[in-house]
Amino acid sequence: MSAILQARELVSGYGDVRILHAVDLSVAEGGITAVLGSNGAGKTTLFRTLAGLLAAGAGHIEFCGSPIETLPSHVRVERGVVLVPEGRLVFPDMSVEENLRIGSVNARARSKCSKTLSTVYDLFPRLDERRSQAAGTLSGGEQQMLALGRGLMALPKVLLLDEPTLGLAPTMAKQIFEIIPNLVELGLSILIAEQDVHRTLQCAQFGYVLENGKVAVSGTGPELMQTPAVSEAFLGH
Amino acid sequence: MDILFSPQLLFSALVLGALYALIALGLNLVYGTMRLLNIAHGDLVMIGAYAAFWLFTLTGISPLIGLPVIAVLTAGVGVALYSVLFRGQLEGTQSVAQLEANSLLLFFGISVVLQNVMALAFTASPRAYRHLDDVYHVAGVAMTGNRVATLLIAVLVLAGVVIFLKSTIYGLAVTALIQSRDAAKVVGINVSQVQVGSFALGFGVAGIAGALISMAEQISPFMGFPFTIAAFVVIILGGLGNIAGGIIAGVLLGFIEIYAVALTSATYRSILLYGIFVGVLLIRPQGLFGKTRGG
Amino acid sequence: MKEITRNWPFLGCLLVLAGAGIATPHLFGAYWTLVALNLAMWIALTQSWTLFSGMTGYISLGHVVFYGIGAYVVVATFKTVPLWISVPMGGVVAALFALIVALPVLRVRGPYFVILTFGVAELVKFIILNIETGLGKSSRLLFGAPGAQTLLYVMICLAIAASGLTLFAKVSRFGRGLTAIREDETAAETVGIPVARYKVIAFAASAAIPGMVGGLMALRSTYFEVLQVFNPIVSFTIVTMAIIGGSGDARGPLFGAAFMVGLSELLWANAPRLYMILLGLFLVGFVVFAPSGLVGLLARRGRETSA
Amino acid sequence: AEPVRIGYSIAKTGLFSQAAPSQITAYELWASQVNAAGGLDVAGEQRPVELVWYDDESDPAKAAQIYEKLISDDGVDLLLAPWGTPHHLNVAGVVESHGFPMVGNTAASVAIREVQPGNIWFPTSAIPDKIGTELAALAKSANVTSVAIIANVLPFAQENLQFLVPALEAQGIEVKVNESYPPDISDMTALLTRIKSSGVDGVIALSYPADSFLYMGQAKELGIDQPFQFLLVGPTIAAFQGAFGEVANGIVTLGHWSPHQAAWPKGKAFFDAYVEANGMAPDYLDSALAYMSCEILQQAVAVAGLDRDKLREAISSSTFDTINGPVRFEGVENVVTPTAFLQLQGGDMHLVWPAEAATSQYQPR
Amino acid sequence: MSLLIADGIGKSFGGLRALAGVSFAVDEGEIVGLMGANGAGKTTLFSIIAGHQRASEGAIRFKGASISGLRPDQVCRLGIARTFQIVRPFAGLSARDNVETALLFGGAQQSASAKVSDRAMEILEEVGLVDQWQKPAGAMTLSGRKRLEVARALGTAPELLLLDEVMAGLTPAEVAEMLETLRSVKRGYNLTIVIIEHVVRALVELSDRIIVLHHGELIAEGAPADIAKDKSVRAVYFGEEDA
Numbered sequence A: 001m002s003a004i005l006q007a008r009e010l011v012s013g014y015g016d017v018r019i020l021h022a023v024d025l026s027v028a029e030g031g032i033t034a035v036l037g038s039n040g041a042g043k044t045t046l047f048r049t050l051a052g053l054l055a056a057g058a059g060h061i062e063f064c065g066s067p068i069e070t071l072p073s074h075v076r077v078e079r080g081v082v083l084v085p086e087g088r089l090v091f092p093d094m095s096v097e098e099n100l101r102i103g104s105v106n107a108r109a110r111s112k113c114s115k116t117l118s119t120v121y122d123l124f125p126r127l128d129e130r131r132s133q134a135a136g137t138l139s140g141g142e143q144q145m146l147a148l149g150r151g152l153m154a155l156p157k158v159l160l161l162d163e164p165t166l167g168l169a170p171t172m173a174k175q176i177f178e179i180i181p182n183l184v185e186l187g188l189s190i191l192i193a194e195q196d197v198h199r200t201l202q203c204a205q206f207g208y209v210l211e212n213g214k215v216a217v218s219g220t221g222p223e224l225m226q227t228p229a230v231s232e233a234f235l236g237h
Numbered sequence B: 001m002d003i004l005f006s007p008q009l010l011f012s013a014l015v016l017g018a019l020y021a022l023i024a025l026g027l028n029l030v031y032g033t034m035r036l037l038n039i040a041h042g043d044l045v046m047i048g049a050y051a052a053f054w055l056f057t058l059t060g061i062s063p064l065i066g067l068p069v070i071a072v073l074t075a076g077v078g079v080a081l082y083s084v085l086f087r088g089q090l091e092g093t094q095s096v097a098q099l100e101a102n103s104l105l106l107f108f109g110i111s112v113v114l115q116n117v118m119a120l121a122f123t124a125s126p127r128a129y130r131h132l133d134d135v136y137h138v139a140g141v142a143m144t145g146n147r148v149a150t151l152l153i154a155v156l157v158l159a160g161v162v163i164f165l166k167s168t169i170y171g172l173a174v175t176a177l178i179q180s181r182d183a184a185k186v187v188g189i190n191v192s193q194v195q196v197g198s199f200a201l202g203f204g205v206a207g208i209a210g211a212l213i214s215m216a217e218q219i220s221p222f223m224g225f226p227f228t229i230a231a232f233v234v235i236i237l238g239g240l241g242n243i244a245g246g247i248i249a250g251v252l253l254g255f256i257e258i259y260a261v262a263l264t265s266a267t268y269r270s271i272l273l274y275g276i277f278v279g280v281l282l283i284r285p286q287g288l289f290g291k292t293r294g295g
Numbered sequence C: 001m002k003e004i005t006r007n008w009p010f011l012g013c014l015l016v017l018a019g020a021g022i023a024t025p026h027l028f029g030a031y032w033t034l035v036a037l038n039l040a041m042w043i044a045l046t047q048s049w050t051l052f053s054g055m056t057g058y059i060s061l062g063h064v065v066f067y068g069i070g071a072y073v074v075v076a077t078f079k080t081v082p083l084w085i086s087v088p089m090g091g092v093v094a095a096l097f098a099l100i101v102a103l104p105v106l107r108v109r110g111p112y113f114v115i116l117t118f119g120v121a122e123l124v125k126f127i128i129l130n131i132e133t134g135l136g137k138s139s140r141l142l143f144g145a146p147g148a149q150t151l152l153y154v155m156i157c158l159a160i161a162a163s164g165l166t167l168f169a170k171v172s173r174f175g176r177g178l179t180a181i182r183e184d185e186t187a188a189e190t191v192g193i194p195v196a197r198y199k200v201i202a203f204a205a206s207a208a209i210p211g212m213v214g215g216l217m218a219l220r221s222t223y224f225e226v227l228q229v230f231n232p233i234v235s236f237t238i239v240t241m242a243i244i245g246g247s248g249d250a251r252g253p254l255f256g257a258a259f260m261v262g263l264s265e266l267l268w269a270n271a272p273r274l275y276m277i278l279l280g281l282f283l284v285g286f287v288v289f290a291p292s293g294l295v296g297l298l299a300r301r302g303r304e305t306s307a
Numbered sequence D: 001a002e003p004v005r006i007g008y009s010i011a012k013t014g015l016f017s018q019a020a021p022s023q024i025t026a027y028e029l030w031a032s033q034v035n036a037a038g039g040l041d042v043a044g045e046q047r048p049v050e051l052v053w054y055d056d057e058s059d060p061a062k063a064a065q066i067y068e069k070l071i072s073d074d075g076v077d078l079l080l081a082p083w084g085t086p087h088h089l090n091v092a093g094v095v096e097s098h099g100f101p102m103v104g105n106t107a108a109s110v111a112i113r114e115v116q117p118g119n120i121w122f123p124t125s126a127i128p129d130k131i132g133t134e135l136a137a138l139a140k141s142a143n144v145t146s147v148a149i150i151a152n153v154l155p156f157a158q159e160n161l162q163f164l165v166p167a168l169e170a171q172g173i174e175v176k177v178n179e180s181y182p183p184d185i186s187d188m189t190a191l192l193t194r195i196k197s198s199g200v201d202g203v204i205a206l207s208y209p210a211d212s213f214l215y216m217g218q219a220k221e222l223g224i225d226q227p228f229q230f231l232l233v234g235p236t237i238a239a240f241q242g243a244f245g246e247v248a249n250g251i252v253t254l255g256h257w258s259p260h261q262a263a264w265p266k267g268k269a270f271f272d273a274y275v276e277a278n279g280m281a282p283d284y285l286d287s288a289l290a291y292m293s294c295e296i297l298q299q300a301v302a303v304a305g306l307d308r309d310k311l312r313e314a315i316s317s318s319t320f321d322t323i324n325g326p327v328r329f330e331g332v333e334n335v336v337t338p339t340a341f342l343q344l345q346g347g348d349m350h351l352v353w354p355a356e357a358a359t360s361q362y363q364p365r
Numbered sequence E: 001m002s003l004l005i006a007d008g009i010g011k012s013f014g015g016l017r018a019l020a021g022v023s024f025a026v027d028e029g030e031i032v033g034l035m036g037a038n039g040a041g042k043t044t045l046f047s048i049i050a051g052h053q054r055a056s057e058g059a060i061r062f063k064g065a066s067i068s069g070l071r072p073d074q075v076c077r078l079g080i081a082r083t084f085q086i087v088r089p090f091a092g093l094s095a096r097d098n099v100e101t102a103l104l105f106g107g108a109q110q111s112a113s114a115k116v117s118d119r120a121m122e123i124l125e126e127v128g129l130v131d132q133w134q135k136p137a138g139a140m141t142l143s144g145r146k147r148l149e150v151a152r153a154l155g156t157a158p159e160l161l162l163l164d165e166v167m168a169g170l171t172p173a174e175v176a177e178m179l180e181t182l183r184s185v186k187r188g189y190n191l192t193i194v195i196i197e198h199v200v201r202a203l204v205e206l207s208d209r210i211i212v213l214h215h216g217e218l219i220a221e222g223a224p225a226d227i228a229k230d231k232s233v234r235a236v237y238f239g240e241e242d243a
């Protein structure tokens, strides 16, 4: 499989503080790629840099073969690189429906907004029930659903999922992991950071382990499962 | 008491209200969307007024015809200010409080510069010109031509902007941007485009308001401040960033002003105006039409 | 106490300034006495503002109301109540006023609060204007007020008191509470900070000294007219100085006020025609080049030289 | 010869900045005229004049500070006055403490009489108590039987109101409407509707410039057609006539100077020179007063030189020949110039009251 | 003896019934797990106990006295501390200052002194943040901020600790650490804990008893092992159709 999104020697951080040190990583087209790492390893930083919320200090990001590291975030979304951020980042005073609608602000998705909206409501009936509730008053899990739904509204080609099941009850988490392969079937490629390593590595074709802002190990799901560092840190063995 | 039902009062209230709404609309687009405390807003109104004055006195062209030019002029000032000063502020400043404080200072500076440059160029003496000042009588209401024109154009512009914001996703993008810049970027809003658009639209509308005002009132380099205040009162009353709420609040303010005087005495005009403003906020801390997050 | 002594550079600065102020009338004459009075006044006002707005993040754009109330108390009781009573009384009335309006007003937050405070100041202005009109006293003259030197000395005391208050607030438990309120009010409540009470106390405390300052300045001006005294520009200037100083503690206002007074002293005398334009340009430039204020600028310098 | 430095403060910014230019332009005109004529006659010696000014930001306390600086720091030779009553009163203390004489101009309040005489003089005759009596007399002679008064709450208007109401009553004129309004009023419809329905034959608006404009525009719209209409401050500003033209015809206003008064030949010359220099007519009140104060100073310096004591003496005791006719002071007050009123007639401003100074007959609107 | 008693708590938001007639008791020294699907009303229940929201009906009693209607800061000083699911640290303050603030104002009511700093460092040590004490809370990772929530809650010297999803986003190894931390602080401080968690394994391991909310109603209560087997719970919470 070819890479749809690729980071080469990617460096990033906050102000003078460097967090990512030359990260190499690629997201397979039509596949699921996982990023693992303990607290503070730099996963969120990586995702934000890929999405253009943080400027890359050095290195390259390629999407479909063309460099995107200098493009502003909205152009990346327009092309199909969409982030579902950690900590949800919903628009608290806007209604659920407005949150979703604004998700398809990019030109590609705008015309199909209504259609995508009903798909998202089908996926998350709870959001349908709460269409007009202010997003800020949703429960933690509901906000997570909203963030996911909003990401889908942008009609992504690559979906960057930063801890998508954080705060979701087991039923919902399970559903998410059922949805993800469906999305791939629809033609999406996915990069996912998730603490539920078992399930993640079960569905991911390939994974990277970040440590202190560097890729420490990489390999296929089963390979990683067997790596001692991984099983110790993430599988709780 | 029959004074209350006088159509004359209604006309005045509408004219005044429409003007307030128009001026506030421009401020709402800048303060409401970017939290830039634009206390130079009234000075843009002033620039629009001077542009209309000179246009008319030098060329005899009606400000009504010149409106697009004037709007483009003040919008241009907005775009220039955004590009030179505010883009960086908006990108670089972390907290809203810091942004608000710094923008207050910036706009304070800009306001001082604009006023004094105009005073230096054209002196502080008040100026006025005569245009469309014939009085028409319609259904017992006496209306000066320029006030009718003011009302009509204000309503047109207000309606135009509201329809634009409601019918395009731009309006929602503006609201989204108010609430979270980061999230706005995440969903793919072209943040700088929305911002520059808000500046252009907000300042352009201010210019139009100034041109309209210049037809009926004296103008001077320091005329802006009361309009700034009125605009702030209106957008806060209407709920910050709530465009429609601001328009309703503007009209409301016009009515309060006219009818408060009619019902009580002119002496209490300002007390009532600010009293109602303060009172409303104490009862509804988020303004009349502002949204709150419960709980 | 340890916290206070740790601030010795600041205290030293304050003492030097106070000393210079006290010496001014004798060394430099009447004009500079007025400049010193001006400086002391702005320090007192800006410090008081910082005590509340700087620490809690509730930006008050209406602090002139306290100044005005204090002035009005002194003016209204002029020649009937001795000044050593009426000036402090101005402070007390201003603080009482703050206390009364605080609870409802402080429910309002963020930009709403900014404009609300402005509105309250205007409301009080017009109420007092109406009272004065009703009394047939649209303007008042105060003949026989104390001279500039006396006023200066009292003002210096107020400036020191205000600085001390802000310094104390910063290093005390009270100040920690206010800072937490600025950061996140709900979280502050959750860790046990009596948010409403703290805000009210800080608000009233930040009103008292401006009340007295207003009283003194009414005496200084010898002429009282409501619109002059409740001029919103006073509020704007306070905020400007505080931001220019930059920092939530007592250093900012001192730097900010001294800097702005110095700068405008320099400009208005040397470039009267362009004075305001230059001042405006300066403000703009300042924000662009020193967005975190003078204190921020100095801190950065310090870091760079030590690095 | 070394220039004579003359200092003053002006409100270039702030509340009064709109009003100040009419004063400054008069100062500047005077200075350029003096210099063009070879300089100021300082007790026989011709010296050029140089104006030194600072912006007082409309703050009276700042004005006092500026005069302090002018006197002790800049060491100016002479002083001209700032704009407005509060500024004059604040500055009075400063000039008094230095014994520095200053001829005032744009201050008009009964309070000026409380100022210690000797260092400051007020050439104006537009003092509210006199205005009240005279205005009531004018109204009476114009056959006004009842009036509506609307008054700005600012001091000058309110002070006038205090004296006007009893004066009107004394003349047997009924006050049917008496309302005050705040300075930031932005629409007068309700107020004027009330006046319209009150059936009075005179309207007296104790207004400031901005509200004079407002009044005029809305009075026209509503068809306020009372034969006698008085506006306190505003109609003398050139822009007022520009804004309303013939519509404002018949409006009566405050002012004691007119270029049309043949008895004051200097007046016409001043008017022409002013129009030439500034492209618009002078303010009949403020510009004229400002120019008068310069003339007074000039004539006093001619005899007394720059010595402050001699100057004080000269100003206190001489009679001056000004654009407004002769001026002489008793105490701080000008006791010659009568309190007078102007009326807009066919695009011109004419003195219509009192009879001895009138340049034209009062004409009902 | 029951430390906390919830008696018929109900809460409506407009037409939405977030809680209905929820009653339960928490004994001193217990660890009670609170379980329930998203939107079941768990956080709302915490908010009501801590005084951030007012119950539409019912009453809360703490140590025998009603605390309904008290403000959050009063509740805090009585000895109840909560964490926020959607974290709200004092973003501009360092980790240590965050905790110091809690020490100064919470139940401990310490006065400002050097001791406070030491104490704050101890607490940071306990939650594993000691090496980040200087970092502004806004610059910490999400899981770091969750720990900081715990540290700050501990700083108020509570008797009852309400933890809302503090383990979300932790790796399994970190979860294990956190469990250890919680056990040790519970012992060290003599705490009673009510904990919301979707990481079921952790909840089962830690809790003495589990309460299950569903659509705002209490549907099950019992020992962890029993709850894990409860059919209705399995159906609504784990989404097992074959229940």
Ligand SMILES: Nc1ncnc2c1ncn2[C@@H]1O[C@H](COP(=O)(O)OP(=O)(O)OP(=O)(O)O)[C@@H](O)[C@H]1O
Pocket (backbone or CB within 6 Å): A014, A017, A019, A037, A038, A039, A040, A041, A042, A043, A044, A045, A046, A086, E138, E139, E140, E141, E142, E143, E144, E169
């Ligand atoms: N705004 C910021 N300013 C400075 N440093 C930051 C900022 N945000 C994060 N960091 C630091 O960057 C490092 C990496 O953080 P990041 O959020 O990428 O980790 P993560 O792998 O996503 O962790 P987690 O699993 O806890 O979400 C951490 O040390 C963190 O403290």
Ligand SMILES: Nc1ncnc2c1ncn2[C@@H]1O[C@H](COP(=O)(O)OP(=O)(O)OP(=O)(O)O)[C@@H](O)[C@H]1O
Pocket (backbone or CB within 6 Å): A133, A137, A138, A139, A140, A141, A142, A167, A169, B293, B294, B295, E013, E016, E018, E036, E037, E038, E039, E040, E041, E042, E043, E044, E045, E085
């Ligand atoms: N202010 C409010 N207005 C309207 N609905 C609200 C409000 N606050 C909460 N709700 C709703 O009440 C329900 C309960 O919310 P709560 O936050 O208690 O859920 P929770 O059990 O904590 O869920 P999660 O596990 O997802 O955090 C949710 O459906 C939420 O949308």
Ligand SMILES: [Mg+2]
Pocket (backbone or CB within 6 Å): A043, A044, A045, A086, E141, E142
């Ligand atoms: Mg992360």
Ligand SMILES: [Mg+2]
Pocket (backbone or CB within 6 Å): A139, A140, A141, E042, E043, E044, E085
């Ligand atoms: Mg919850």
